[in-house]
Amino acid sequence: MKVTINDVAKYAGVSIKTVSRVTNHEPQVKQSTIDKVNAAIKALDYQPNQSARNLASSSSYVIGFVYDNPNAYYIIDMQNGILNACREQGYELLIHPCDASSSDICQELTALVMHTQFAGLVLTPPLSENPQVLAALDAIGTQYVRIIAASELDQQIVANGLQVLVNDKVGAIAITEHLIQLGHQRIAFISGDPEHQSTKERMDGFLEALAHHQLTTYPEYLIDGQYNFESGVAGANRLLSLSPAPTAIVACNDEIAAGALFAARLAGVAIPKQISIVGFEDSPFSRQTWPKLTTVHQPNQAIAKLATCNLINKCRRREHLDGQMFIPKPILRDSTAVPID
Structure with missing residues (x-):
């Protein structure tokens, strides 16, 4: 037979209202009472009825x-x-x-x-x-x-x-600074979807880091894209066809970076020996590529x-x-x- 809130109240020696207050995490319930009710819930394996709980309350859960x-x-x-x-x-x-x-x-x-x-x-x-x-x-x-x-x-x-x-923005500044400290000066950027504020913030951070070190922002190195693997492939192919090509790519997320890495390897470009690639977010994409991606943990x-x-x-x-x-x-x-x- 299904355990009810009445059973919990009786087992714990408290009122039904007190059990309800504990299960609803309401404030101003003594810790000793909370412990007593929770012990009863565990002992009886009580599962609150969510639908009944919402119907009985003016609040939603x-x-x-x-x-x-x-x-x-x-x-x-x-x-x-x-x-x-x-x-x-x-x-x-x-x-x-x-x-x-x-x-x-x-x-x-x-x-x-x-x-x-x-x-x-x-x-x-x-x-x-x-x-x-x-x-x-x-x-x-x-x-x-x-x-x-x-x-x-x-x-x-x-x-x-x-x-x-x-x-x-701060994350993008930091990852771009990492590339600059390694000695990269020709650094490209593949963006994500324009309707996402993250795209603007990450590009702003990238450009701010370049400006801080008085590095040239090459318009042809700024590639429009979307937050997907295909954008990384297309963007990297476009960048690798340039002369001179960039020595590093900042991708707006790890999926784009994984696509860029894939395209570079298909073109016979060694990573990181011939080109460095970084991502953003530290998603599983960053750990599933070869080599594994330097990225920004979110x-x-x-x-x-x-x-x-x-x-x-x-x-x-x-x-x-x-x-x-x-x-x-x-x-x-x-x-x-x-x-x-």
């Missing part, structure tokens, strides 16, 4: 993850980080992929929120950087947290939105977990951080070396 990103590794890391926070705090996770470029994206998301009882949404780029989407969510009073690429807090957003920042699971914890705390009217910044850091592997010319 469902977090929505809304995204549009072609990078499966990024999405998996985000899902795992959000899920870790949800499990720790008694929430469920609903995942909603979508097309951020769709003309009716605002209507799609408002309809989703209106028909689903959410506590709040976790938004990742490019949705988290779309002012029309944010305005539509604000208009129906949705709680959300934005994960965005930025070097400072966005003071222009409405008060409703929490922010967790990833300082891609702790996506930790970023997602912090964002979700702040969102849940805001929903529960607890203390939360309106903005916290992550600084990506270089990871040096085998794809970079001193240039031979």
Whole structure:
């Protein structure tokens, strides 16, 4: 027979309301009471009924993850980080992929929120950087947290939105500095999708590092691309056909870098002896190539977990951080070396 909340209350010697307060992680419950209730839950193997819990409460215990990103590794890391926070705090996770470029994206998301009882949404780029989407969510009073690429807090957003920042610009400066310190002067850049703020932040960091060392920015070395393997292949082929060709390539993410490395090897170009290649994000792509990629580590699971914890705390009217910044850091592997010319 299924264990009920009544059984837990009786076993722990407390009221049903107290069990509910503990399972809902409400504040101002004594630690000794929490321990007693949790011991009863464990002993009886009690599983709260999520649907009944939502119906019985004016609050929701469902977090929505809304995204549009072609990078499966990024999405998996985000899902795992959000899920870790949800499990720790008694929430469920609903995942909603979508097309951020769709003309009716605002209507799609408002309809989703209106028909689903959410506590709040976790938004990742490019949705988290779309002012029309944010305005539509604000208009129906949705709680959300934005994960965005930025070097400072966005003071222009409405008060409703929490922010967790990833300082891609600093990460791009650091990885470009690494190449410059090795002696590279002809350094190229393959960008990601233009609608992502991370593309701009990473290119800005790259250009700032070159300017700081008074190195020439060659227009033909700045290649437009998308966050995929094919862009890396096409961009590297274009760069390798130039005379002189660059001695190093900064790719806007690891998938692009893996494509660039693949193209260089097919062309018979030795890596890193003849050309150095670096990526960004430290995804599994960076460790699956040969040689393994020097890259910039971005702790996506930790970023997602912090964002979700702040969102849940805001929903529960607890203390939360309106903005916290992550600084990506270089990871040096085998794809970079001193240039031979």
